[in-house]
Amino acid sequence: MNFLRYILFPIVPIYYLVTWLRNKLYDFGIKKSKSYGLPVICVGNLSVGGTGKTPMIEYLINLLKNDYLVATLSRGYKRKTVGFQLANEGSTVESIGDEPFQFYNKFKNKVYVAVDTDRNNGIKQLRSMTNPPEIILLDDAFQHRKVKAGFNILLTTYNNPYYKDIVLPTGNLREPRSGAKRAHIIMVTKCPKDLHESEKKTILQQINPEINQQVFFSSISYSNNVVSANTTRSIEELGEFTLVTGIANASPLVGFLNGKGLKFEHLHFKDHHEFSKQDILELNKRALIVTTEKDFMRLKQYRSLKNKLFYLPISMDVNDEIKINKLIQDFLKSRN
Template identity: 65%
Template sequence: MNLLRKIVFPVVPIYYLVTSVRNKLYDLGLKTSRSFNFPVICVGNLSVGGTGKTPMIEYLIRLFREDYKVATLSRGYGRKTKGFLLANENADAESLGDEPFQFYNKFKGNIQVAVDANRINGIEQLRSLPEKPELILLDDAFQHRKVKAGLNILLTTYDNLYTHDFMLPSGNLREPKTGANRADIIVVTKCPMQLSNLEKKTVLRQINPKGNQQVFFSYIQYADEAKSLVKTIKIDALQHFTLVTGIANPTPLVEFLKNKGLRFEHLSFKDHHNFSVQDIEKLKVETIILATEKDFVRLKKYNVLRGKLYYLPIEIKIENAKVFDNLLRSFVKSY
C-alpha cells in the first residue's frame, strides 16, 4: 500500500459502511432490482479495472452469436454522448467508449452493441428494437443492482485476488468482499499457463466459494501476429518498436513481449487515456507502434499513424471450457 493510500485509510470504513448498507437494502428488497424473462448475463468484478472483462465479453459473443441474437450493453465509460446509444456505422470510441466500440468494430453485423448508464432503460430500448436481442450481455454491471441478471460472472485476477484487496480508496474494491456471494460463476483470470493443482487448491481455499458457485481458471492467449489496418506482421519479426498501453494493467502484455526477447520502449498511460495532440505528435515520429486493441481503436483515426500502428489480438482461454460453455448454454436454454 503506497503512502497516499495509507493516508486515506481512515476513509475506508465510511466507504465500506455506505456500500454495505446499499447492498443490504437490495438484499432485503427495500431497494428493488428488476429481473427479466429472457437471458441476461452480467460480467463484472469487485475491483476497479484490469480483470479481463472485455476478453470475457468477447468470449461469450463467440459462444452464442451463431445461435442467438446477441447484444452487449455497457455504460460507455469516457464517451462524449449521453443516454442510450445503439452503435452504427457512424460510431467511434468517443461516442461509445473504448470497449463498446471495440465490440462493434470486431463483431459488427453479428451482434448489437449499445451503451446506457441506466441499464434498465438500455435493456428496454434494446428489446424494443425491430430485431430485438434474445440474449443481452451486461458489461461491467456487477454493482448495478437495479438490474437482477439471470447469471452473474465475477472476474478476479490470479495475482490480485479480491480476497487480498482492500476497499477504496486505500485498495481497489468497489464494495465489500461479501459482494462475491452474488456471483454464480467466479473466473480467476490472467493465470499462468502452467498452473499446478496445488496452486489451484490454494486459490480455491482463499476464495472459499459457496455451494452454488463454480470456479474456473483462465489465461490470456496472445496472437502470433500483430495487425494494422492494412496488413499483419509476425510478432517475432518485430524489430525495435514502441509499446503503447492505456489500460489498467499492462503487466501481462509487457511480460509476454519481454519473454519473447523483443526490444521495445513502453509508453504507459492511465486506463481510458484520451490521447492528446501532443501524444500524437510524439507517436508520429516512431517507426513501429504496437498498441493494445483498446488503444488501437482510438488511435487508428490518426492518418499520421497509418502504416506504423499495430495491435496484438488477445483471447481468453478457459480451463475446462466445455464445462463452462455447457453451463452457460444450459442457462440460456432455460428461458
C-alpha cells in the same frame, strides 16, 4: 499502497458500511431490482482496474453468436455522448467508448452493441427494437443492482484476488468481499499458463465458494502476429518498435514481449487514456508502434499513424471450457 491511500485508511470503514448497507437494501427488497423475461448475463468484478472483462465478453459473444441474437450493453466509459446509443457505421470511440467500439468493429454484423449509463433504460431500448436481441450481456455491471441479471460472472485476477484486498480508498474493492456471493461463476483471470493443480486448490480454499457457485481459471493468450488496418505480420518481423499501452496493467503484455526477446520502448499511459495532440506528435516520431486492441481503437483515427500502427490480438483460455460453456447453455435453456 501509495502514501495518499495509506492516510485515507480512516475512510475505509465508512466506505465499507455505505456499500454494505446499499447491498443489504437490495438483498431485502427495500431497494428494487428489475428482472427481465429474456436472459441477461452480467460480467463484472469487485475491484477497480482491469480484470479481463473485455476478453470475457468476447468469449461469450463467440460462444453464443451463432445460435442467438446477442446484444452487449455497456455504460460507454469516457464517451462524449449521453443516454442510449446503438453502435452503427457512424459510431466512434467518442460516441460509444473504446471497449464497445472494439466489440462493434469485431462483431458488428453479428451482435448489437449498445451503451447506456442507465442499464434498465438500455435494456428497454434494446427490447423495443423491431428485431430485439435474445440475450443481453451486461459489461461491468456487477454493482449496478437496479438490474437483476439472471446469471452473474465475477472476475478476479490471479495476482490481485479480491479475497486479499480491502475496499476503497485504501484498497481496490468497490464493495465488500461478501458481494462475491451474488456470483454464479467466479473466474480467476490472468493466471500463469502452467498454474499447478495444488495452487488452484489453495485458491479455491481462499475463495470458499458457495454451494451454488463454480470457480474457473483462465489465462490470456497473445497472438504471434500483429494486425494493422491493412495487413497482418509476424511480430518478430517488426524489428524494434514502440509499445503504447493505456490499460490498467500492462505487465503481462510486457512480459510476453520480453519473453520473445523483442526490442521495444514502452510508453505507458493510464487506463482509457485520451490521447492528446501532443501525444500524437510524439507518436509520429516513432517508426513502428505496437499497442493493445483497445488503444488501437483510439489511435486508428489518426492518418499519420496509419502505416506504422499495429495491435496485438489476445484471447481468453479457460481451464475447463466444456464445463463453463455447459453452465451458460444450461442457464439459457432454463430461461427459454
